[in-house]
Amino acid sequence: ENISDFSLNITDCTQVVVPEEVFFTVAAAGILENLLILIAVVRNKNLHLPMYFFICSLAISDMLGSLYKTLENIFIILCKMGYLTRHGDFEKKLDDAMDSMFILSLLGSIFSLLAIAADRYITIFYALRYHNIMTLRRALFILAIIWAFCAGSSIAIALFSYEAATVIPFTILFPLMMFFILCLYVHMFLLARSHAKKIASLPSSTVHHRTNMRGAITLTIFLGVFLCCWAPFVLHILLARFCPHNPYCACYMSIFHVNGTLIMCNAIINPMIFAFRSPELRSTFKKMFYCSR
């Protein structure tokens, strides 16, 4: 007859548990992949360009996200086995630190994607002056500012995460950035489309319509992946803040582990759609693996 925190009604939404093997495999794959990208960019001098630095920044934030999830799971297991207490001070501080690492990862991802989109935008629309606008130094400076801002806000959000004043800006930032990135890419896309039309109007050209389709598919994949991987978690935060006692909200919050796994899947997919599309990076990987044999 003990009353636990959840009512033991059969119609309860119990926590959907992701098997730990799946969890750790996904996390390890994400960390390894992004680490490989970092190593490749550092080792190959040809890749010391602003564009690749932004991709590295994305890789770092993905790695942080996967790392966070791994550490959290390890601590849960340690708690289960009794090595850590539930409400100790040390655990709370650790939890705070890990929360801020996670928010740092989310903000870092968003701003890195924004930086990559802006870099491509400048490449297309300010092509003549690109080298003057986006020097290596400026790129590093921009990255430093982005990460300083993300670190500051992540610590602030983690400390005051129960205030509505932090949850709301956090959840507004997410769709705002997505919308901005979408606008940048759509503008680039429109230019590319008119270009393709011009090429098609030349006599005996061989441009197919499928290349326009491919642009649409690529763009949809870019943004769709990010949305599908992060939006569930952002919604979770919103619901946890505003309606934790509502049964519908509670049912949504019961799939928290699945949302976390989705975030780690994003860490695996991001390198494929950003970094591995570059032939130079791929050839660097091949060299790395063949040399190590």
Place this chain on the structure above:
Amino acid sequence: MSALRLISNRTSQQALSNSDYTWDYEYYEYGPVSFEGLKAHKYSIVIGFWVGLAVFVIFMFFVLTLLTKTGAPHQDNAELSEKRFHMNSFVADFGRPLESERVFSKQMAEESQSLFHFCINEVDHMNKEKESQKGPSLESNTHFQEVPKSSGMFEEDLHCLTKFNIPNFVNTEQNSSLGEDDLLISEPPIIL
């Protein structure tokens, strides 16, 4: 924010501390939630959210593909200015490898630049002929003179275009960011 509850399968006879391992904050507790009298399905938010997300992504995709089909590029005047812009970007793409790519020798770049200037002149010439063909009937005299010339230029123009279709050269670092089969950057610089 990281409140997680691992609920074991043990029955309620056991003590709370054994059946309920928590890692939580006080403010983030799930209080007793009653599931009585739900009008809709209990996972309705989950289902609604994912369906909404899928619909949004598909809608975005259709909007993007529609963008490829509707709307025609502006004729004549805008074409001229656009062409100038594209030529400029072409120049920039050629200019960039000289700085950032150390694998390409200067000779190759200079040769390609001279080829490029040749092609620009040819394409410029051809476009001028095209425009004059579309021009008013006052220029019909010159029109008849220039038509045979332009037909002879087609092969040269094609040859010129294929000369520029050197994948390794034009697919520089900047262009390769989106992949060789991606429309956004790699296509425009290759073919003028």
